[in-house]
Amino acid sequence: MPDGDCLGSVAALGLSLEVLGKTVTLASPEPLPELYRFLPAADRFLIGSGALSGDYDTFVVLDCSVPDRLGPLRELLERNLMIVSIDHHASSYDFGSCTYIDTGAAATGEIIMDLLDLLGVSPRQEVAVCLYTAIATDTGSFRYQNTTPMTHRRVARLMELGIDVARLNVLLYDQKSLLHLRVLQAALQTLDLSPCGRVAWMSISRETLDSLGALEEHTDGLIDYVRSLKGVEVALFFREMVPGRWKVGLRSKGEVDVQRVAALFHGGGHVRAAGAVLEGEGDRIIKEVVAAVLSALSAG
Amino acid sequence: MPDGDCLGSVAALGLSLEVLGKTVTLASPEPLPELYRFLPAADRFLIGSGALSGDYDTFVVLDCSVPDRLGPLRELLERNLMIVSIDHHASSYDFGSCTYIDTGAAATGEIIMDLLDLLGVSPRQEVAVCLYTAIATDTGSFRYQNTTPMTHRRVARLMELGIDVARLNVLLYDQKSLLHLRVLQAALQTLDLSPCGRVAWMSISRETLDSLGALEEHTDGLIDYVRSLKGVEVALFFREMVPGRWKVGLRSKGEVDVQRVAALFHGGGHVRAAGAVLEGEGDRIIKEVVAAVLSALSAG
Structure with missing residues (x-):
């Protein structure tokens, strides 16, 4: 099951790469959990083998520490693609061409946020929603050991983009059946x-x-x-x-x-x-x- | 029952005023809930009428919107003391000589943190623990509507003073019987x-x-x-x-x-x-x- 950091990071980077003129396909090995269907790009994700028919030149893998977790998407590793992997898990697999692992990051979403700065893309509000979801869920609402001062500073910046954090937290935590x-x-x-x-x-x-x-x-x-x-x-x-x-x-x-x-x-x-x-x-x-x-x- | 913002703010301000050479008595109308006994100054609080025998010139009331909530401490309002009240509740009572209410503050702890800046007192680590407790508990771990970008920036500063936020959150949330x-x-x-x-x-x-x-x-x-x-x-x-x-x-x-x-x-x-x-x-x-x-x- 893909989690909030994985889906939020994928959506945030995908939407931002489009701003840079790239053609982007968002994919998840499995259907998005009900909980994350509110993410701005949720309905754009292709699921499992549904993403395999595309003709890609780059495969970006986010928040995924082992190839098995890619499920049917693993097939893309065998094509002649540039593979970019970004993760924050210590035990993360080296996917090849371009792997960036920062175990000091509380969430992959933190790395994506910094990457957008490097790329000179200012996050739009819907991207801020994705990044907030990634960071807040992976830190247990800023309670876990991985939370750093920079985590809070990044979230301050995301809030300044005008996202409604109280509403987002209702969507994340008050949707029990x-x-x-x-x-x-x-x-x-x-x-x-x-x-x-x-x-x-x-x-x-x-x-x-x-x-x-x-x-x-x-x-x-x-x-x-x-x-x-x-x-x-x-x-x-x-x-x-x-x-x-x-x-x-x-x-x-x-x-x-x-x-x-x-x-x-x-x-x-x-x-x-x-x-x-x-x-x-x-x-x-x-x-x-x-x-x-x-x-x-x-x-x- | 005094909450985390009230007790954290009282302890933080009290410990900091001592650094400025003031003689401080910490007081609570009721015994501290078990949950907050870990606060650095918890064992220094005088409870209820136990605080009435002192000879004071100033009575500082924090995070208290109505006099009734002072319980036995209400008697201090009738003495010839300078009364300072600091709160963030919209409906807060005007206690008299010196009342400061900032409804934009997520917690009284936020106001105290800014006040310490104005007073030129850099929070010690134990004060940072009190302020973190005040802010984190009153914002529901930064989930509620009252959370602002400045809330996160303040917490980043508190973390930079070296407090162990993961341990604090275990003390706050993982102590169920x-x-x-x-x-x-x-x-x-x-x-x-x-x-x-x-x-x-x-x-x-x-x-x-x-x-x-x-x-x-x-x-x-x-x-x-x-x-x-x-x-x-x-x-x-x-x-x-x-x-x-x-x-x-x-x-x-x-x-x-x-x-x-x-x-x-x-x-x-x-x-x-x-x-x-x-x-x-x-x-x-x-x-x-x-x-x-x-x-x-x-x-x-």
């Missing part, structure tokens, strides 16, 4: 803590999701409720993808490298956010993962 | 919408609160879940204070003046946020208030 809250309620019923209070988890079974008519997107962000608990070092969220197959998300507040815990179950990720897929019965899986986290906690 | 989430779960079970989808509400009974061992502070912010629903214009939250006595909170996204609805039930507030207290049986009260909101919606 009743189903989102029903799924939250069902997940909260399973909330549990280790006796030491440092590991907490919630889960949602296939049966519950089906009975509510809920999709994967309705479970987005539920792990943040677990993480918000005082004293919890590691938060876990278990979702039954298909009967007997569970995806676990792991979040650490810093003491434990959850990527190493996820690796025990053939998963991966980063120090503070990781995931894995496990087969079997829910209760047993939860016990196993919680035990592994507790053992990592006591080892650290 | 298990009880908070149990109360949320119980409230979500009551979530309901009008057939038109424009009014939504949740409630929590005295019996439920007592059975969970929950206090008023555990219901703080629950109305935001109701407001976050797509299509909802007015969000309501009903809390049974004592058996048969309910407090309703009303939040509007702009179409309805909820202060006028609250006034029908002898309550008050602002256009977008209001409240009232009603006596009677829960279901009947909910029906009455919802009907009044629906009628205001169709009239508007």
Whole structure:
């Protein structure tokens, strides 16, 4: 699922390159999540293989750390195109001809904003909406570690272009469906803590999701409720993808490298956010993962 | 209950006046909420009448729009003191000798920051923590309408003083107790919408609160879940204070003046946020208030 930084950056750069007289095709490997359909250029995105029929000379890849994430668009890497990749993830892949990775940037949108300055294009209001979306979503509304003084200064400049930030934030955060809250309620019923209070988890079974008519997107962000608990070092969220197959998300507040815990179950990720897929019965899986986290906690 | 802007502003100004050689007493009408005990000067606050025994020549009142909110500290208004009041609320009371109200400021903390510039005091790191807390909490992490480009520029300056914003935000937002989430779960079970989808509400009974061992502070912010629903214009939250006595909170996204609805039930507030207290049986009260909101919606 493409996120706000990815889609906002792609739309912002695309619309700005058009101002410079370039012919631009916007593309996403997958349909845009409902949440981001308000972006000014949202209806212009070609989806997946729908973008492959064009005749391009340059392929610009934004906020994408591995080729697999390109989905059907990966085919474009094999054509004889100039490849430009811009990203802010430390583990980002070197796509070839022209790769720019700035891990100090809070969002790819920050790099795009600076690039527009270098190109001498002053962002139009609709571009400012895209860049604000990119930066605000990737910094958790300026709460995360990646937020810098320059992040705030860039956003001040975007606001001075006249964007309605309060309205944008309603579009980004106050568009929940009743189903989102029903799924939250069902997940909260399973909330549990280790006796030491440092590991907490919630889960949602296939049966519950089906009975509510809920999709994967309705479970987005539920792990943040677990993480918000005082004293919890590691938060876990278990979702039954298909009967007997569970995806676990792991979040650490810093003491434990959850990527190493996820690796025990053939998963991966980063120090503070990781995931894995496990087969079997829910209760047993939860016990196993919680035990592994507790053992990592006591080892650290 | 004093909020982050009030306590952050008081602590920031107090600590800075000490740098200028003033003798300062920090005071709050009520004990500091658990949430704000991390503030650098939190343990220095004298509470309520505990602050009345001092011999003062100036009484500085911050982020306080009406004298009633001073609680026991109101007595200081009757002494022969210089009264300085600084606030950003439009409806703020004129406390007398020296009142400064800037409704364009997102938080009283913004005014204090500018005042420190005028006084030639460069904020120390602990003052920056207080000012960040004041500004970030009153703008809903820079999401609300009151956020301006200058808000972001001020925060950039505060961050450049070396404060750990990610850690501060964990202290502000990731300190929930298990009880908070149990109360949320119980409230979500009551979530309901009008057939038109424009009014939504949740409630929590005295019996439920007592059975969970929950206090008023555990219901703080629950109305935001109701407001976050797509299509909802007015969000309501009903809390049974004592058996048969309910407090309703009303939040509007702009179409309805909820202060006028609250006034029908002898309550008050602002256009977008209001409240009232009603006596009677829960279901009947909910029906009455919802009907009044629906009628205001169709009239508007």
